[in-house]
Amino acid sequence: MDNEKKPVRVHSKKGKKRKETLMFIIFVVPALAFVLFATDIPFVMNIYYSVFDWNGISKNLTFVGLENFRKIFTSDKTYWTSWWFTLRFTFFYVIIVNAISLAIALALSKENRFAQVGRAFYYIPYIISLTAISLIWEFILGPAFDSLYESTGWSFFGMSWLGKPNLAFIVLVVITVWENVGFYMINYIAGIVSVPRDYMEAAKIDGANRWKAFWKVMFPLIMPSVSICFLTSLTFGFKLFDIIMVFTKGGPVNSTVSVAYNIYKEAFTNNHYGTATAKSLIFVAFILIVTGIQMRVTKKQEVEL
Amino acid sequence: MKRTFATVLAGTMAVTLLAGCGSSGGSTSSSGTQSSGTQTSGTQTSSGSAAASSGNVTLKVFDAMAYATDEYQTVIDQFEADHPGVTVEIQHAANDSNTILQSRFNSGDIPDVFLNEPGSSAQLYYEYAYDWAKDTDTLSKFNSDAVALGTDESGHVYGLPWTYETMALTYNVDCFNKAGITTLPVTMEELEQDCEKLKAAGIQPFAIAGKETWVLAQMSTHFIMDKSLDATGTVEGLESGKITFADLPHWQSFFKLLDLIKKYDSDKILETGWESSENELANGEAAIIHMGDWAQANYTKMNPDAKLAFLPVPVGDSADDATVLSSVGWLYMVYKDSPNLDLAKEFCEYVLTSEQGVKWMTEGVDAVPASNTHTEMSPSGDLPKDSQTYIQAGKTNGWIHTIAGSSFSDTVGPYIQGYLLGNYTADDVTQAFQEYFSSQG
Numbered sequence: 001m002d003n004e005k006k007p008v009r010v011h012s013k014k015g016k017k018r019k020e021t022l023m024f025i026i027f028v029v030p031a032l033a034f035v036l037f038a039t040d041i042p043f044v045m046n047i048y049y050s051v052f053d054w055n056g057i058s059k060n061l062t063f064v065g066l067e068n069f070r071k072i073f074t075s076d077k078t079y080w081t082s083w084w085f086t087l088r089f090t091f092f093y094v095i096i097v098n099a100i101s102l103a104i105a106l107a108l109s110k111e112n113r114f115a116q117v118g119r120a121f122y123y124i125p126y127i128i129s130l131t132a133i134s135l136i137w138e139f140i141l142g143p144a145f146d147s148l149y150e151s152t153g154w155s156f157f158g159m160s161w162l163g164k165p166n167l168a169f170i171v172l173v174v175i176t177v178w179e180n181v182g183f184y185m186i187n188y189i190a191g192i193v194s195v196p197r198d199y200m201e202a203a204k205i206d207g208a209n210r211w212k213a214f215w216k217v218m219f220p221l222i223m224p225s226v227s228i229c230f231l232t233s234l235t236f237g238f239k240l241f242d243i244i245m246v247f248t249k250g251g252p253v254n255s256t257v258s259v260a261y262n263i264y265k266e267a268f269t270n271n272h273y274g275t276a277t278a279k280s281l282i283f284v285a286f287i288l289i290v291t292g293i294q295m296r297v298t299k300k301q302e303v304e305l
Numbered sequence: 306m307k308r309t310f311a312t313v314l315a316g317t318m319a320v321t322l323l324a325g326c327g328s329s330g331g332s333t334s335s336s337g338t339q340s341s342g343t344q345t346s347g348t349q350t351s352s353g354s355a356a357a358s359s360g361n362v363t364l365k366v367f368d369a370m371a372y373a374t375d376e377y378q379t380v381i382d383q384f385e386a387d388h389p390g391v392t393v394e395i396q397h398a399a400n401d402s403n404t405i406l407q408s409r410f411n412s413g414d415i416p417d418v419f420l421n422e423p424g425s426s427a428q429l430y431y432e433y434a435y436d437w438a439k440d441t442d443t444l445s446k447f448n449s450d451a452v453a454l455g456t457d458e459s460g461h462v463y464g465l466p467w468t469y470e471t472m473a474l475t476y477n478v479d480c481f482n483k484a485g486i487t488t489l490p491v492t493m494e495e496l497e498q499d500c501e502k503l504k505a506a507g508i509q510p511f512a513i514a515g516k517e518t519w520v521l522a523q524m525s526t527h528f529i530m531d532k533s534l535d536a537t538g539t540v541e542g543l544e545s546g547k548i549t550f551a552d553l554p555h556w557q558s559f560f561k562l563l564d565l566i567k568k569y570d571s572d573k574i575l576e577t578g579w580e581s582s583e584n585e586l587a588n589g590e591a592a593i594i595h596m597g598d599w600a601q602a603n604y605t606k607m608n609p610d611a612k613l614a615f616l617p618v619p620v621g622d623s624a625d626d627a628t629v630l631s632s633v634g635w636l637y638m639v640y641k642d643s644p645n646l647d648l649a650k651e652f653c654e655y656v657l658t659s660e661q662g663v664k665w666m667t668e669g670v671d672a673v674p675a676s677n678t679h680t681e682m683s684p685s686g687d688l689p690k691d692s693q694t695y696i697q698a699g700k701t702n703g704w705i706h707t708i709a710g711s712s713f714s715d716t717v718g719p720y721i722q723g724y725l726l727g728n729y730t731a732d733d734v735t736q737a738f739q740e741y742f743s744s745q746g
Contacts, residue, residue: 057410057429142576163515163575164726251516252575253728254719268404270712271429 043284049277056273068278078254079279082262085255089173090237097177097184097233098226104181105188106214119189123182134246137175165255168248172256176243180236184229191225192218220301227298234294238287259283361390364645364652367409367416368395369402369635372602373669380661384652391648403711415642417649420467420635423454424707427464427636434463435639435646443650446658451675454703455636464636465653466675468666471615471631471692471701472523472597478612480508480592489616491624493561500569503592511566512591514582515574515725518718519706524595525721525738526705527618527628528559536630536703543739544746550739555620560731562618563724575722587611598688599634601671605686613687615695629695632704633675710745717741 050068052061072079104122108115125133141161149157161167195218203213219226241260244250250257250265257265263283267276374397381393396416398405403426406419410433421427427434437444438461444452447466455464481499484506490496500510514520531539531554542548550556571577583600585591587607593616604611617627637653639646656662663679666672671686673693684690695701706713720737723729729737 055429056407058432060432160573160576163573165728249516249518250715251518251719251722253723253726265712265715268407269715 046277046280049274050281051278052274054273055271056267057271061274064274068275069282071275072279072282076275078257079259079262079266081254082257082259085169085257086238086240086259089169089240089258090234092173093176093237094230094233096173097180098229100177101181101184101229102188102226105185105192108185109189109192119182119185122185125179126182128179130242130246133175133179134243137171137247141171162248163252165253168252168256172243172248175247176236176240179243180233184233187225187229188222191222195221223298223302227295227302230294230298231291234291235287238283238290361392362645362648363392363394364418364648365414365416366393366395366652367402367406367419368397369399369406369420369422371397371399372599372672373665376665376669380656380659380665383659383661384655387655388648388651393652415640417640417643417645418652419638419640421464421638422707423464423466423633423636424704425709425711426707427455427638428457429711430638431457431461431463433638433640433642435641435643435650437462437465440650443654446654446678447676451633454633455638464638465657466633467635467637467657468633468670468672468674469631469692469696470597470599470634470672471629471688471695472595472704473527473618473629474593474616475586475596475600475613475688476593476616477586477589477591478614480506480589484508484592491617491619491627492622493558493565493619496562496619497565500565504569508589509571509585509591510569510593512577512582512585512594513566513570513574514577514579514594514596515566515570515722516576516578518722519714520579520582520595521721522714522718523597523706524562524618525559525717526709527630528555528562528620529553529705529738530555530620530628530630530702532626532628532702536632536705536708540705540708540742543742546743546746550735555626556735557731558620560724560734563721567725574725583607586613598672598686598692601684601686601688604688605671611687615688615691617695617700629692629701630704631692631696631701632707634672709742713741 049061051063051065053064053067054061104118108118108122128136145157145161148154159167161171199217199221200213203217208216239260240258241264244256244258244261245264248256250261259279260283263276263279266272266279270276381395385391385393396405402420406416406421409416410430415433419430421430443465444462451466451469452462454466456462480503484499484502486499486502490499503510513524529539529543530536531542531548534542539548539553543550566574579596580603582591582594583596583603584607586594586596587604588611589608598615601613604613615629617624617629619627621627637657639649639653643649656665657674658676658678660679663674663676663682666674667682667684671684672689673684673696683693692701717734717738720729720734724731724734
């Protein structure tokens with residue numbers, strides 16, 4: 001029996017291994033190849049181009065060493081204003097979008113008809129196409145505000161919302177929060193419903209008020225949701241591009257030029273491809289550092305159930 | 306069983322993913338005759354309906370504008386009919402054409418014929434472009450001033466000119482009549498008096514597209530222009546440092562105009578986009594904007610009865626100083642290593658000089674062609690006719706913004722916006738312009 005069984009077992013072990021390798025190839029390799037071709041290889045090429053002076057079209061690349069970086073750090077004012085804008089934007093966006101979506105999630109986490117309708121209501125902006133969003137807001141800030149101003153006379157409606165740098169900044173934060181709040185809300189609801197009800201009940205019995213129960217019991221337990229929402233909102237804020245591209249074009253007076261938009265302009269309008277890749281490398285390094293720190297901080301806060 | 310199913314599913318998904326990736330380049334060039342009204346935006350592709358027989362040639366054309374695509378399609382159909390077995394595949398990329406063309410070059414999908422604005426944009430592609438210098442028969446079919454825009458210092462001709470485009474202040478004739486303005490202002494002081502008259506008649510004097518940095522930047526070039534040097538001379542002088550903004554004869558008038566705009570335009574000037582600017586002018590809600598005759602088709606669509614005309618920019622003290630700037634909108638360039646070089650050359654010549662092609666440019670696009678083969682046909686719109694008069698009278702000068710480098714509008718435009726908002730002084734703006742030109746040298 002044993003003599004017969006052994007080879008079979010060895011064979012099955014080998015077979016299992018082979019099967020695992022096969023599974024690996026089938027499942028991981030396509031995705032890996034895709035990421036490699038679409039992200040990693042271009043990234044490495046990026047590093048290569050960043051030391052050249054190249055207009056993006058010509059066959060001739062001139063090696064300039066670190067000249068591109070020197071220029072960025074010494075004489076590119078617009079790039080650094082775009083950093084200032086992006087950091088300010090990210091700061092306000094992350095705080096506001098997370099606070100609002102968490103509040104909404106808490107209100108709508110119960111299973112009833114009202115909550116279901118409410119969730120759909122908040123989620124809709126997230127699935128509307130960007131072009132439609134830009135049209136909607138152009139209408140709101142244009143004709144809609146104009147006629148409201150005529151009928152009410154409130155100066156709030158008469159302000160040049162897209163024509164003044166500070167106001168345009170507020171408009172951008174409002175639009176992006178309005179657009180994305182549904183996404184973060186769903187994430188938070190997923191976290192909230194997974195918290196066992198008895199924990200909250202136990203807290204209540206122990207005499208914790210609702211505020212305390214939320215901060216001391218609920219919040220630590222939904223930390224994985226908080227962590228992922230912070231990460232996505234941080235990267236969204238840093239990478240802000242599309243709404244700028246279709247909505248403000250960086251204006252007025254360059255006040256809404258984000259780093260990503262500045263890099264795009266440098267590469268494709270100014271035709272300084274080398275400088276643009278150098279800028280994007282600085283950008284990538286910064287995002288990696290910030291998100292790394294953020295993950296570390298929030299991971300520490302997570303507790304096991 | 307379940308696992309096998311999952312494997313198959315995953316495999317299919319991966320394949321679809323890769324397939325989707327592979328075909329993304331081709332998806333922009335679907336075939337079938339697709340056409341739309343004049344000047345559509347976005348990327349759309351149409352290709353000739355013609356021959357599906359074997360052994361045929363496909364000519365790839367990259368079109369950076371989409372003016373009167375119906376009439377354009379007629380030209381292409383005719384070309385295909387004259388050349389059996391030839392299919393013309395056109396990509397109309399009116400929005401973001403620079404980016405799309407660049408990615409087509411980078412990815413090796415180089416079109417046989419491609420369009421660029423003369424000046425800085427076209428120069429990027431000179432090393433890929435066929436040199437027409439020896440094709441004197443072809444070149445003789447074009448006005449020499451227009452050919453010059455695609456010619457480099459050593460006499461190589463890298464592109465054939467399409468139509469003239471002319472820009473200046475544009476005014477609504479009915480508005481001026483209503484306000485009792487009978488002669489065009491030739492100084493800023495007269496312009497201010499006319500603004501008062503317009504205001505008294507209940508018409509908003511200006512509706513400048515302050516949101517668009519390119520409109521503001523184009524407007525500024527009238528004041529940079531030194532007529533004794535023309536466009537090329539002025540730009541070269543500024544870039545080399547031979548002249549500075551302090552030497553420019555009319556530069557300070559620019560701020561007089563901006564002050565007038567601040568006073569007589571809407572409070573939300575930085576929110577006005579080019580479409581609403583054109584719309585307000587065409588419908589007589591505002592009297593003066595800065596734009597070119599390329600907008601004629603839009604004006605006609607917005608208000609078929611609109612009566613419009615150019616107002617030469619009153620930069621100085623007399624009518625002789627006032628500027629109208631004119632150039633060629635696009636250069637047709639041929640890829641020099643194209644396998645269909647001769648066909649591509651023939652295509653350009655056909656589109657730009659044949660009766661059918663000239664008909665497209667004059668009747669469809671409503672513009673003045675740069676070719677001289679069918680001068681009996683001329684555009685019918687107010688502005689192109691107006692610009693033809695100025696061109697023939699020799700009162701136009703070249704464009705500065707297209708030869709001043711590709712980042713001109715993006716760099717100086719925001720400073721002009723800042724001046725209109727009161728964030729920058731005239732000196733700040735002048736310094737920004739000066740630095741821009743010095744950095745180009």
